[in-house]
Amino acid sequence: xxxxxxxxxxxxxxxxxxxxxxxxxxxxxxxxxxxxxxxxxxxxxxxxxxxxxxxxxxxxxxxxxxxxxxxxxxxxxxxxxxxxxxxxxxxxxxxxxxxxxxxxxxxxxxxxxxxxxxxxxxxxxxxxxxxxxxxxxxxxxxxxxxxxxxxxxxxxxxxxxxxxxxxxxxxxxxxxxxxxxxxxxxxxxxxxxxxxxxxxxxxxxxxxxxxxxxxxxxxxxxxxxxxxxxxxxxxxxxxxxxxxxxxxxxxxxxxxxxxxxxxxx
Numbered sequence: 001x002x003x004x005x006x007x008x009x010x011x012x013x014x015x016x017x018x019x020x021x022x023x024x025x026x027x028x029x030x031x032x033x034x035x036x037x038x039x040x041x042x043x044x045x046x047x048x049x050x051x052x053x054x055x056x057x058x059x060x061x062x063x064x065x066x067x068x069x070x071x072x073x074x075x076x077x078x079x080x081x082x083x084x085x086x087x088x089x090x091x092x093x094x095x096x097x098x099x100x101x102x103x104x105x106x107x108x109x110x111x112x113x114x115x116x117x118x119x120x121x122x123x124x125x126x127x128x129x130x131x132x133x134x135x136x137x138x139x140x141x142x143x144x145x146x147x148x149x150x151x152x153x154x155x156x157x158x159x160x161x162x163x164x165x166x167x168x169x170x171x172x173x174x175x176x177x178x179x180x181x182x183x184x185x186x187x188x189x190x191x192x193x194x195x196x197x198x199x200x201x202x203x204x205x206x207x208x209x210x211x212x213x214x215x216x217x218x219x220x221x222x223x224x225x226x227x228x229x230x231x232x233x234x235x236x237x238x239x240x241x242x243x244x245x246x247x248x249x250x251x252x253x254x255x256x257x258x259x260x261x262x263x264x265x
Contacts, residue, residue: 045110061232068242170226
């Protein structure tokens with residue numbers, strides 16, 4: 001069974017997966033919205049199947065791209081295996097969007113008026129295991145090799161609230177822009193893609209939680225990559241995008257290392 005199939009059909013107690021956990025490359029990948037799976041006790045959160053298969057429930061194509069990058073860079077990949085509608089592991093517990101009562105234009109009946117005990121149960125069952133697994137994977141990588149560069153992979157919709165997005169790849173960062181700065185320059189040479197900084201989302205939208213929690217807190221180079229999902233909607237296009245991003249990620253890291261050695265910083 002492929003990682004994509006596993007992510008959408010996990011057992012009830014599997015909430016996070018580490019792919020290539022012993023990878024010895026210089027990166028560690030994260031895909032927080034890899035799965036649209038909703039455990040049976042939530043009764044699909046009151047949503048119709050077409051909504052559950054849409055971007056509302058997960059990031060289509062993101063896992064396939066992340067898996068290709070993992071293969072090419074020998075990088076461990078930590079992937080959430082539960083829909084972000086149950087708990088969005090790229091949001092802290094205090095955020096309303098961690099268990100959203102509304103996602104884009106869709107109401108989520110199963111998330112309306114959750115009690116504090118219900119919210120805490122989801123935090124304990126989904127958020128904390130994901131955070132602990134990611135933290136342990138970074139610790140393991142740092143012990144075995146060196147501190148990794150942290151890369152999170154997401155996808156976004158071509159339209160949002162009826163507005164077309166003139167963007168192919170977004171490069172997002174929080175207060176540390178070192179990796180993003182160089183990646184924007186590198187990807188800017190790919191004339192077939194429109195790239196932009198902190199688009200279609202940015203830190204003000206609360207999307208950099210993983211970068212802050214696990215990257216900035218450890219001083220790791222870090223970046224979040226957002227890809228328009230209609231250009232990664234087949235296994236072939238995901239493979240090609242993963243190949244392209246792996247090449248640019250590797251080149252950027254080598255450049256940053258060379259600059260550091262030259263400056264002695």
